[in-house]
Each structure stands twice: as C-alpha cells, then as structure tokens.
C-alpha cells in the first residue's frame with residue numbers, strides 16, 4: 064500500500080463526525096469507516112435506503128443530522144466508507160497503524176498515521192430468566208430496527224429497565240404507529256421525577272432529560288402505562304415471548320403480576336465498544352455505571368498507545384453532547400500532532416467543553432444506575448449467563464466452587480466456555496466478572512477483562528485469503 | 537509441612553507431575569505465578585499427534601532419525617490419553633481418538649511420508665499408508681489434490697481447556713498444595729535441601745523448602761533455570777491459533793500435512809481449530825523477549841494458515857474466523873525434551889519439551905517415577921539435562 068491516510072476514524076456517529084469535521088478544517092485527509100451504510104451512529108441512525116419512512120419521522124434533529132452526515136461525506140478531504148466492519152488494528156510500522164475491515168465485497172486493509180476509535184456502545188446485557196427467548200432484546204436494538212429498517216420488532220412491545228432512554232424509545236414507537244404496552248422503571252417515581260426535572264442547565268447538556276420529560280407527557284396522553292419501582296423478572300413463552308412477569312424492585316420473588324407482550328426491550332445502561340484499542344494492547348479501566356471496560360486517555364484524548372485516540376462512548380458512556388465535545392477535541396489534537404497549526408486556546412476551549420459534558424454524563428449515570436445488587440438478583444441458577452454457548456449460571460457457579468484456582472474471566476472461560484462464542488464475551492463479561500467476585504470476594508473488576516483479539520467480530524475465512532496487503536512486506 | 541517436591545509452573549506438565557508425584561506418596565507444593573493452565577497448556581491446538589510432525593521430518597534423514605527416538609514417548613502417551621478419564625474418575629474430558637491423517641499432495645511428499653512411516657514402523661507406532669482413493673473414501677471433505685496420506689488410528693485431540701484442571705482437582709484431593717498467583721523469585725541449595733523464595737498474590741514474600749525442585753516452566757524454563765544459576769536451553773517461540781464459528785460436523789479426523797504447516801480438527805461444539813506452527817510476534821523489552829505479555833497477532837500468519845485450510849477443505853469457504861489467539865511454547869535447542877536431574881544441581885529436575893500437550897501426561901508420569909524411584913521403566917537417558925554438561929560444568933546453584 065503506497066498510500067497512508069492521515070487519520071482513520073472508526074465510527075461515524077456524533078463523536079466520529081465531530082472529529083472528522085475538526086480534522087478536515089485543519090487540512091487532514093480523513094477516512095471514516097462504519098458498519099452502517101450512512102453516517103449517524105446510534106442516536107442519529109439513518110434508514111439503510113431512502114424512502115422507507117418519511118425523512119422527519121424521528122423529528123427535525125434526526126433529519127438535520129441525516130443532511131449533515133451526507134454533507135460530510137461530500138467533503139473533498141473525507142473518504143466515507145460505509146458498510147465496513149473493522150475487525151483488526153495492528154501497529155503498521157513506523158509511526159502508524161494498519162486497520163482491517165470487511166464488507167459485502169470482501170476485506171481490505173488501510174494504513175493510517177493516526178487512528179481515532181469512536182465506536183460507541185451497545186445495550187448492556189442483563190441475564191434474567193427467559194432472556195434468551197426470541198422477542199427479548201436490548202431496547203437500543205428495538206430503536207435500531209425502527210430507525211435503520213423502518214420496522215418494529217413486534218405489535219405489543221414492552222420496555223423495562225432503569226434508563227430514561229426507554230421513554231424516548233417508547234415515544235418513538237408511538238410516532239411510528241405502534242403503541243407500546245408499557246414502560247417499567249426499577250426506580251421509584253420520585254427518583255425518575257428528580258431525573259427528568261434535573262436543573263435546566265443539565266437538561267441542556269443532556270438532551271435525553273428534556274427529551275425524556277417530553278416523551279413522558281406524550282406517553283401519558285396516549286395512555287401508555289409507565290410503572291415505577293418494578294422490575295421485569297422473567298420472560299415466558301414457548302420459543303417466542305408471550306408474557307413477562309414483573310415484581311416490586313425490593314421484592315423480586317413476588318412475581319404475581321404479568322404483562323402480555325411479543326417483544327421486550329431491556330434498558331439498564333450501555334456497554335462501551337472498546338475492543339479495538341484493547342486488541343492493540345491498551346489496558347481498559349472498569350467503570351461500574353459508565354460502560355464497563357472503557358478506554359482511558361490523556362487530556363488530548365490520546366490513549367496509552369501513541370497515535371491512537373478515543374472519543375465518545377468508547378471512552379466511557381457520556382451521551383451525544385459529550386461524544387461531540389470529545390470528537391472535536393480529538394480532531395484538533397490529532398491535527399496538531401501531525402504538524403498543523405492549531406491554537407492552544409482552541410484546544411483549551413474544547414477541553415473545558417468536554418469536562419462540562421463529562422460531569423453531566425456522570426450525573427446521568429448515577430441517576431440511571433439500577434444498582435448492581437438488583438441486576439445480580441435477577442438471575443437464578445437456571446438463567447443462561449452466556450447465551451452464545453448456553454452456559455447456565457448454576458453450572459458456572461458450580462465450576463467456580465469446584466476449581467478454587469480460578470480467579471480471572473479468562474481462566475473461567477477456558478473451563479466454562481463463557482465468552483467463547485461469536486460475541487466473544489461482549490454480552491456475558493459483566494455477569495461473569497460479578498460471579499467471580501461473588502465467589503472469591505473482591506470487586507467486579509478484579510476478574511480482569513477477557514483478552515481482546517483479532518478479529519473483533521467474525522470474518523469470512525475467504526475474506527482472509529483474498530485480503531491483499533501489497534507493499535506491506 | 538515437610539515437603540518432598542516444589543514444582544514450578546502450573547501448566548499441563550507441572551500439574552500432571554503433581555498428580556503423579558502425589559499418587560506415588562510425595563508431599564508436593566506447586567507454584568504458579570499466574571492462573572493455572574494459562575500458559576501454553578491452555579492455548580494450544582489440543583492435537584494428539586503421534587505421527588512425526590512436519591517440522592521434525594523436514595531437516596534431513598539424520599535429524600529425522602534422532603526425532604524418531606521420541607516415538608516411545610508417543611506410544612506411552614497413547615495409553616495414557618486412552619485411560620486418563622477413568623483414571624481421574626471424571627465423566628468426560630473430551631478426549632477424542634478417532635484417527636489422524638497426514639497428507640501429501642506431491643510425489644516428493646508421498647516419498648517423505650513413506651520414509652517417515654518406516655521410522656514409525658520400526659518403533660511400533662501404528663500407521664498405514666492410504667492411496668488417493670482410500671483417502672477420498674475415508675475423508676471426502678478433503679480436496680482431491682491429496683495424493684496419499686498416512687493414517688494413525690489413535691490420533692485425535694484432547695481438550696486443553698479441561699485436562700489440566702481435572703489433574704489439578706485430583707492433585708488437590710491428594711493433598712497437593714497449589715499456590716496460584718505466586719511467582720518464584722529466587723532459589724538456593726542449603727544443607728542438602730532447596731530453598732525457594734516466592735511472592736504471593738498480595739505481594740507478600742514467603743520461603744518454601746523441599747528436597748527436590750521440578751522446573752516445569754514451559755517457555756519460562758530457561759529463566760527459572762537462571763534462578764538456580766543454570767543453563768537450560770529452552771527458547772520461547774510464539775505461535776498463532778485460529779478458531780471458526782461453529783458449523784455442522786464436517787471434519788472427522790486430525791488433519792496434518794507432511795509438507796505444509798497445518799493442523800486442523802473440528803470440536804464437538806462445531807468450531808474448527810486451525811493451527812500448525814504459524815508464528816506470532818513476541819514483544820521485546822530492550823535485549824530481552826518480554827514474556828510477561830501475550831505475543832501480538834500477526835495477520836500474515838493468520839492469512840497463511842487459513843489459506844492452507846481453505847485449500848485442503850474447500851467447504852470451509854462458508855465459515856467465519858471467530859477468533860485468533862497466540863501462545864508461547866518452550867522449544868528446546870535440539871528439539872528433544874529435557875527430562876531429568878541436572879547433574880550440577882542435585883535435586884533440581886527439569887521437565888519440558890515440544891509437543892507438550894500430546895506428551896504432557898507422559899512427561900509428568902515419567903518425572904514422578906524418576907524422582908521417586910531414581911529410575912524409569914522407559915529409558916529416558918537420551919533426554920537427560922546431562923547432555924548440557926558442557927555448559928553447566930561452569931554453572932551451579934551456589
């Protein structure tokens with residue numbers, strides 16, 4: 064490969080886009096890779112093709128984000144590559160990196176002097192009885208279907224968890240013509256009121272508060288029941304979901320009440336997508352309520368690996384405004400590191416902006432936190448702890464009892480196969496770590512993360528054969 | 537407690553030695569600096585390969601003949617793997633001995649297979665040649681460029697995830713003390729016994745005394761030898777493994793090749809494991825290899841390895857690579873295992889060598905027999921560390 068790009072950004076969500084804009088403003092050549100077809104990320108996910116729903120279906124802001132994304136792609140310094148899943152990141156010789164990615168037409172390699180990982184996050188998986196039934200999914204997954212494909216996963220959809228995003232998604236379902244059967248909050252009404260009524264300044268920094276308050280009113284008017292202080296403790300049905308059982312948050316065994324539904328979205332928080340930096344040897348840190356294993360960085364968004372930067376949810380769950388602030392900061396400092404003249408005041412301003420956004424993000428994390436005890440109380444011995452490999456919680460506990468020498472998630476994986484399936488531990492790692500902590504004493508982080516390896520996601524073997532890396536030798 | 541043996545290293549070799557030593561009545565303490573089975577023993581391909589590997593037969597007839605002297609170890613290993621599940625009182629250790637094929641695709645490779653087989657026949661290893669039609673009948677999933685294969689009906693695979701922990705459970709039940717998260721930092725010989733200094737999980741130091749020390753440190757064995765002032769020429773080598781997403785049953789044998797670096801097998805969970813000696817990159821720290829970090833993946837190796845697999849089993853075309861990983865194996869300078877006492881350091885034993893998964897139970901059993909009775913039924917003189925007297929005569933634990 065004769066060509067080396069200044070900057071490759073993984074992720075075309077708010078964080079990646081903000082970085083791209085800042086970087087091209089300073090003259091860098093930027094390639095953005097995203098597994099979605101179009102820019103937008105999670106919050107502004109665009110339809111995979113025009114015309115599957117009216118452009119303003121999800122509000123003016125979503126439509127504007129779609130136009131802004133398209134405009135970014137048209138910038139001469141931007142090379143937007145959609146439908147590309149990045150599965151490998153390695154040092155690429157002197158002062159640079161090599162990335163490997165796959166799409167419908169096979170695999171390709173790319174060299175870059177700087178890399179920014181703004182890969183966002185995904186729904187935090189919470190094992191509970193029946194969660195492997197078809198029809199049970201993360202609430203974010205429901206939203207992704209709506210925005211990306213213009214379809215709802217069911218006719219009677221229930222949302223349950225502790226995160227205010229549930230209200231937003233329920234309201235979007237209403238807009239979509241599907242009336243949700245309800246929203247179930249584990250927190251009390253008072254706690255949620257405190258959250259939605261958070262000071263104006265907070266709601267400006269965290270639109271999800273203001274959005275949530277509006278959505279709550281809308282649900283109320285439409286007669287959608289919103290339950291407080293309750294938890295979905297079991298999903299029931301033969302093969303596919305038919306109903307869930309709910310119980311008071313402080314009495315999980317009182318499971319008398321049921322709600323009929325054909326889809327259930329759980330929403331207790333989010334898990335950062337941090338595999339790529341970890342693959343190249345950056346040690347993550349554990350954030351109990353802010354994304355699990357997240358990527359630490361310095362005041363310029365650079366990781367411990369020189370030249371590798373992070374922004375947005377990969378650096379810890381912070382929401383869209385925070386992702387934008389971090390993207391801007393990373394775009395500026397990367398430009399500066401490549402010899403472009405960027406004023407220190409501009410960088411300092413971006414750093415201040417970022418600090419504010421993070422502070423509010425921490426507030427949201429605290430309010431939306433269901434509490435580890437509640438989540439751990441949801442699973443019984445019969446609950447699958449690892450859905451890829453169908454490992455039951457009870458079997459996992461027995462294995463820890465029988466093998467007192469196991470202290471780490473990786474060691475447990477070798478024996479139990481937890482984390483060995485196609486998701487490579489993305490979904491089960493938190494529960495696995497919690498069980499090890501419960502068996503051995505100590506904290507959830509003591510069990511250490513599963514080792515992250517290439518490929519970050521499964522890659523067709525034939526892509527590996529055909530991948531050409533000319534000029535590499 | 538008055539210990540007989542301190543074992544250093546909690547891989548298959550160390551833990552198997554602990555099991556067999558305890559069964560012979562010894563009081564044993566095993567020291568592992570990380571978690572058990574997290575070195576090469578938990579990272580390997582799990583091949584139970586008894587035919588002489590590609591790497592052993594490609595350096596001329598003299599080397600091949602020398603390597604053939606290890607075949608009695610393979611014969612011992614066949615029996616041990618066959619019996620280990622019931623011996624340990626386990627229900628299921630996923631030991632599969634359904635036969636292995638070593639492939640040839642050119643006339644030269646066929647000739648090499650036949651030469652190799654002659655050695656094996658001399659030592660009594662059951663193998664037979666299959667012609668093209670026989671290969672196709674036995675293994676229709678293979679490409680038709682395969683001209684011939686040598687077939688060993690007892691080859692197959694063990695499960696690296698299960699065997700070491702089963703042995704550890706057995707060792708614990710027999711009173712072995714296992715200290716994981718505990719590294720050996722220094723050792724010395726005093727008044728005819730060994731003093732071993734260790735650092736535990738919380739950083740606290742301790743001193744353990746025993747009559748004998750067994751270095752079962754795998755890729756670290758050379759460094760652990762340094763702690764006793766000795767040279768043990770074991771060189772760390774980083775290797776790559778690949779696993780596919782699960783698929784329907786397809787590959788019913790252990791597949792190797794006499795002219796290509798490949799080992800392939802399908803697990804009962806459906807994943808195909810693809811390996812066979814492709815390198816990974818060891819990290820470096822100044823003028824040393826940094827063994828504290830997992831070697832980095834090398835995409836060239838992954839591509840090279842996967843390409844051979846696709847060529848040999850065309851149906852793999854439909855499958856996905858789910859994960860690759862790396863591991864560090866200790867390879868001895870002359871390819872032969874090192875088993876026995878170091879003459880310059882009485883009571884100091886070493887057990888290490890290549891193919892340490894296939895031969896791990898054998899290494900452990902032989903060492904236990906040797907340490908407890910000072911002799912072994914199966915002659916292991918050839919593998920004694922005494923062959924390094926020419927360097928160790930200047931060395932020693934003082």
Ligand SMILES: Cc1cc2nc3c(=O)[nH]c(=O)nc-3n(C[C@H](O)[C@H](O)[C@H](O)COP(=O)(O)OP(=O)(O)OC[C@H]3O[C@@H](n4cnc5c(N)ncnc54)[C@H](O)[C@@H]3O)c2cc1C
Pocket residue numbers: 073074075076077078079096097098099103104105106107147148149150181182183184185186202203204206207228231271333336374375376377382383386519
């Ligand atoms: C499903 C879901 C729905 C959400 N909905 C909302 C919402 O409605 N309102 C709200 O305020 N917040 C929402 N959030 C929170 C959301 O994460 C932030 O608001 C915001 O999108 C974060 O921006 P980001 O740039 O950090 O990450 P993202 O917007 O998540 O962007 C990351 C991008 O990286 C891509 N990517 C990740 N890994 C790879 C890879 N290996 N190869 C190629 N591309 C990759 C993804 O496809 C994605 O487009 C949602 C989160 C999730 C997980």
Ligand SMILES: Cc1cc2nc3c(=O)[nH]c(=O)nc-3n(C[C@H](O)[C@H](O)[C@H](O)COP(=O)(O)OP(=O)(O)OC[C@H]3O[C@@H](n4cnc5c(N)ncnc54)[C@H](O)[C@@H]3O)c2cc1C
Pocket residue numbers: 544545546547548549550567568569570571572573574575576577578579580581582583584585718719720721752753754755756760775776777799811862863864865866887888889890891892893894895896
């Ligand atoms: C990728 C790969 C594939 C392989 N495939 C096969 C195969 O298919 N078939 C086969 O037969 N063989 C295979 N091998 C070789 C086989 O895995 C090894 O030969 C065997 O596992 C060695 O076992 P061991 O117990 O000697 O070493 P290890 O399992 O490496 O154990 C050594 C232990 O010593 C510990 N240690 C090191 N220093 C100290 C210290 N100072 N104090 C305390 N403890 C210490 C380490 O932490 C480690 O756990 C493969 C190896 C690799 C890496």
